[in-house]
Amino acid sequence: LLRRSIAEDKLFSMIFWGPPGSGKTTLARILANETKANFVSFSAVLSGVKEIRQVIDDARDLWEAKKQKTILFVDEIHRFNKAQQDAFLPHVESGLITLIGATTENPSFEVIAPLLSRTRVMLLRQFTDEDLMAILKRALSDPQRGLGKFAIQIAEEALQFIIGISDGDARTALNNLEAAASMVQSLPGEERTITAKSAEEALLKKALLYDKDGEEHYNLISALHKSMRGSDPDATLYWLGRMLAAGEDPLYILRRMVRFASEDIGNADPHALVLTMAAQQAFHFIGLPEGELAIAQAAVYLAVAPKSNSLYTGYGQTKDLINKTGYLPVPLHIRNAPTKLMKELEYGKDYKYAHDYSDAYVPQEYFPDKLQGKVLYSPTDAGYEKIIKERITEWRRRKTEAKKGSEKKG
Numbered sequence: 001l002l003r004r005s006i007a008e009d010k011l012f013s014m015i016f017w018g019p020p021g022s023g024k025t026t027l028a029r030i031l032a033n034e035t036k037a038n039f040v041s042f043s044a045v046l047s048g049v050k051e052i053r054q055v056i057d058d059a060r061d062l063w064e065a066k067k068q069k070t071i072l073f074v075d076e077i078h079r080f081n082k083a084q085q086d087a088f089l090p091h092v093e094s095g096l097i098t099l100i101g102a103t104t105e106n107p108s109f110e111v112i113a114p115l116l117s118r119t120r121v122m123l124l125r126q127f128t129d130e131d132l133m134a135i136l137k138r139a140l141s142d143p144q145r146g147l148g149k150f151a152i153q154i155a156e157e158a159l160q161f162i163i164g165i166s167d168g169d170a171r172t173a174l175n176n177l178e179a180a181a182s183m184v185q186s187l188p189g190e191e192r193t194i195t196a197k198s199a200e201e202a203l204l205k206k207a208l209l210y211d212k213d214g215e216e217h218y219n220l221i222s223a224l225h226k227s228m229r230g231s232d233p234d235a236t237l238y239w240l241g242r243m244l245a246a247g248e249d250p251l252y253i254l255r256r257m258v259r260f261a262s263e264d265i266g267n268a269d270p271h272a273l274v275l276t277m278a279a280q281q282a283f284h285f286i287g288l289p290e291g292e293l294a295i296a297q298a299a300v301y302l303a304v305a306p307k308s309n310s311l312y313t314g315y316g317q318t319k320d321l322i323n324k325t326g327y328l329p330v331p332l333h334i335r336n337a338p339t340k341l342m343k344e345l346e347y348g349k350d351y352k353y354a355h356d357y358s359d360a361y362v363p364q365e366y367f368p369d370k371l372q373g374k375v376l377y378s379p380t381d382a383g384y385e386k387i388i389k390e391r392i393t394e395w396r397r398r399k400t401e402a403k404k405g406s407e408k409k410g
Helices: 002-007 024-034 049-066 082-086 089-094 129-141 156-166 170-182 196-203 215-229 233-245 250-268 271-286 292-304 310-325 340-344 385-409
Strands: 014-017 038-043 070-075 097-103 120-123
Touching: 002 024, 014 024, 024 038, 024 070, 024 097, 038 049, 049 070, 049 082, 049 097, 089 097, 129 156, 129 170, 156 170, 156 196, 170 196, 215 233, 215 250, 215 292, 233 250, 233 292, 250 271, 250 292, 250 310, 250 385, 271 292
Parallel strands: 014 097, 014 120, 038 070, 070 097
Antiparallel strands: none
C-alpha cells in the first residue's frame, strides 16, 4: 500500500509507530526524496503551535501559488499536547497538508482520536538480529555512505557483540559500528580488523553473560528483586548496574520495580510506589544514560524502605475467595438508588453516610451477607502500616461492639 502510494505520488496521512531505530525517520526521508510535494519536517520537541501555524500558512500560500501539496513530517508527535494536535485537524481534513507523524508510543493513547481517525497507523517492528547483520555489513562495504573506503574487516564475534548491545535499534547499531571502526581505521591495512575486544574497548562495554530470553535474564532480575526485598542497597545497585550494562530494557526493570513497590512494600511506605513512578517519568523525560540515575535512586529507596507483603497476600486471598464464593449480590443498603423504583425496592435504605458521624466512621456492613466479618487485609507493624493497623483495629473493635449491641436489642 505504501509502496504504491509512493510510486503514484498519492501519499495519505499516516502515523509511523515503532521502537527507536526502527526506520521511522529514514522512511520519512525516502518519502521526501520520492514525492513532488513540498516536504516539511520538524520535531515536536522543538516546535509549538506558532511553528505549526507558520507551516499551515506556507502550505496555503504554496497551494494557491503553484497548486503544490505539502507533506508535513512531525517527529515524536506524541510530544504534542491535545491543543497542538488539534491544530492539525482542519487542515488534514481539508487536504491542505498530508500529515506524517512518527512515534515510539502507542498512538491509541498518545494521538488524539479525531486525528487518529484521519490517519493510517503504519507499524514498524523492531529489527531482528538478521536485519541488523545485513545493515552493518552493508555499512562496512558501502564506499559512498558507509565505511567501505577504509576496507575494514570485522570478526563475527564483534558483529554479534555490536548487535547484542543494540537491542534491535539500527541507529544504535550503526553508531556502535562507527565507534568500533574509529579504533582501527587508521591502522595499517592488515591490522584494520574490528575484534570483539576492540569493539568492547571502543564502546566501553563488556560482553556480559546475558540473554534477554534465557536463564541469565531471569537470574539477574531475580537477584535484583531479592536484594531489594532483603534490604541490601549495595547489592541492589550492583545487580541493577549489571542489568543495565548488559543492555536490559530500562523500562522492563522499572516495571518490575513498580510491581515490587506494591508487592513487597505496599502501605508500609506508600511513597515507594510514587517515587518509582516518578523514576519512570524521569527516565522517559531524559532517557539514557542520564536516566539511569533516577532508576538507581528508586531502586535504593525500595531496598531501604520498610517491607510488608500484607497487601499482596490479602489480594491473593481476595481472588481465591471470589473464585470459591462466586458473584454474591451487593447488599441493598449500599446499592445506588438513582430512580424512584429503586428506592421503592429499598435500594440504599438505612445506609449510613460516614461523614455524618464523628471521625467519619460508623459501624456498618459492606460485605455480602455470607462474608460478613471476613478479614482480608492484615497490616503489619512495619512503617506506615503500624498506623493503619491501629486505625483498623479501632474500627473493628467498634464494629464488634455495635454488632453485640444490636444482638442484645434483637
